[in-house]
Amino acid sequence: MKRVAIFVDVQNIYYTTKQCYQRHFNYSAFWTQATANRRVVGAFAYAIDKGDKKQQGFQNILRQIGFEVKLKPYIQRSDGSAKGDWDVGITLDVIEYSIKSDIIILLSGDGDFDLLLNKVNQTYPVCTEVYGVLSLTAPSLINSASRFIEIDSKLLL
16 A cells, blocks of 8 residues: 655635635545545644634544644734744655655645645655645646645535
8 A cells, every 4th residue: 555644734725615615625535535545654734723612623623534733823913914824844744754655645725835846756756646726726836746636526515
């Protein structure tokens, strides 16, 4: 069986599926599809912690599915803007797991990850899969992946 490592940019997936479909992403359906005939060596969901009870319930569901949930505190700046992205953390983990995996799966539409996937594809003998909402996924990210899987109604609640 191929070894797979999964990396989910939770905020990106939440907002892109909400914006495009007005629906939520179905992590259970995704897990079933992404792990079929594969051995999971790591599965991480990167999220922002606002201390909200509903959010904590969602995080527990992710854990029950099989994800390790990594949290960063939500930071509200004095100018009203907010900070809380996981780009560097995801990048470090993807690089670490690229030597332990045959397949790297990234759930995000963020074009900032195109450099990461290009580097991983050049450096390691892995296949990279990106799951994203087609209309909201950066073309550079789609092009940097070995395979792009569109999030459609089969992966939505």
